[in-house]
Amino acid sequence: MAYEEIPLGQIHPTGWLKQQVDVMVKNSTGHLDENHKKIKTDNGWLGGKGDDWEETPYWLDGALPAAYLSGDSALIKKVLNYVNWTLAHQRPSGFFGPYSKYEKETGKMAETGDQAADWWPRMIMLKILQQYYQVSHDPRVIPFMTKYFQFQLKNLKNTPLVKYTEWAQSRGGDNLMVVYWLYRQTKAPFLLELGDLIYSQTTNWTDLLGNRDWAIQAAYQQNDQHWMDRHAVNVGMGIKLPAIYSQSKKDPHYLQALKTGFRDLMTLHGLPHGMFSGDEDLHGNDPIQGTELCATTETMFSLEQIISITGDTEYMDALERMTFNALPAQITEDFNGKQYFGMANQVEVKRGVYSFSLPFWRGMNNVYGPYSGYTCCTANMHQAWPKYMSHLWYKTTEGGFAALVYGPNKLESSLASGVKVQIEEKTNYPFEDQIQFNINPEKKQSFPLEFRIPSWCEEAIICLNGKELQREKGGKIAKITREWNRGDQITLQFPTKIRTQNWGKNSRSVEYGPLIFALKIQEDFQKNVHPQEGEYFEILPKSDWNFAVLKKFVDKPAENAQLIKKSFPGNFLWNQESAPLEIVLEGKKLPDWKSHAGVAYQPVTTRNGDYLGPAEEKIEKIILIPFGFTRLRIVAFPVVK
Known part of the structure; x- marks a missing residue:
């Protein structure tokens, strides 16, 4: 490994990052178990008959580090209820977690893999226990993991990862990661044998990334063939597999496959805010495609692991870009609501189908709400900021x-x-240099x-x-x-200049340091209630958005734009009022650029980057703010002379 992770509890956020984690703990991260019925009701991870799958451990995977980073004693006590129940109720065989169907029906403890249950949610709980051990050194954790991994080695051949769900097959890298972590603690040889077995049963992300056809085909293939290999959350988790496996094999092939595949992924599917498209499948680099919030949180965590193993600055830059741009724009400032899918160029937030590859019949994938769209993101969004904070060193x-x-x-x-x-x-980085x-x-x-x-x-x-x-x-x-x-x-x-970059459909982004800037659009929030999915917000524009930037700005951005530094907010929140930076430049309106069913399809440009359709003669000053402070925006601009 190029670097070793710093244990949870040794890095303490300050400044605006401390304010961020405090907002989380005060709101949904600290209280999801009180408000989210799926977690609140008779929870399987506390021995009940309720949630026995991914959402409770998803929440804990963020709530536990957030609790220790914030020092909030109430949340620490709350998450330890789940940790202690898990550690206290391991079966003699080594199986753990909520009671399986066999156990509920027979009253007996699971002794074999086919009497157990889905391997996938237990992978998340292993991550939680790893973090808990780092901060507590609880002597129960190492024997607990050892016993469970012995159970896996004994049973995976007859009850493979894919036995219960394809999710476990796609996400086996998370299992492998903790196996190798335990090996570094104990040096038990059987763990390397288990690692090979888990790798052999996991989706072969090494070949998918390294052989290139996968990323290319995903740009145009949107049918049901091998869709789990294109599912953006699986991809976000899967990219770390070759790096993790390379720790035991010492073969450059694995890291080279990752490098090739990550570059292909970001070239063919990357968006200006730093993430790749995924609504739910990978969906090309058009700035009107959506990205699932879970994909961002999982890609961030994968990059934090990849950085440790490779020491490659390319992944460090990528991590900062998606953290400071894609992530905060998809969550409300109070950390209570989220978007299941967020678009780079997003000129309205409303119930609808938009251009997503997963329409979802209720049309709730684009709105902001605690439970809108699928609630996996309601539970999983909590890990992003705490994991970033715990990987600052x-x-x-x-x-x-x-x-x-x-x-x-x-x-x-x-x-x-x-x-x-x-x-x-x-x-105050990234808002200062x-x-x-x-x-x-x-x-x-x-x-x-x-x-x-x-x-x-x-x-x-x-x-x-x-x-x-x-x-x-x-x-x-x-x-x-x-x-x-x-x-x-x-x-x-870090001397910093305003710069531009070319993106899908020959569009241009405006960038300063790790921040991507977007047109500031006046936002009209409208609160509604859905009978199945509860409260949500729609957001409509109250100002024009159909602007192009000028060719002279693209040619010489530093000379044709003004950076305005405002007072840094004492109460930091991800909203327009708190944005500490603005970029002012000139633009022209494009009268023919209009939204269709809420989608601002990108105007067609020539190969030299110019839009040749009608543009208003009047040159106007336009204001851009960092992407993370926006809910409506244009971030991929057409260019006119």
């Missing part, structure tokens, strides 16, 4: 620390020698620190105690090894 192979993605936090960890180190990362690290070992100590330089930064300036120390090119890792004293300070300066 990694340990290096030389015994130091690496900041590979950024945000305000405080690290409290120890060196191999036992010397305690505290590092405070002070910044400077990051200050205050380094405080408990005594003078030599160790390396590593810092990723984002690829969008041409050259970073690194200062030590106020004096320039070195410069480093974008896309590189800067390494500083020295004897650190209490009070030492490292400052990273």
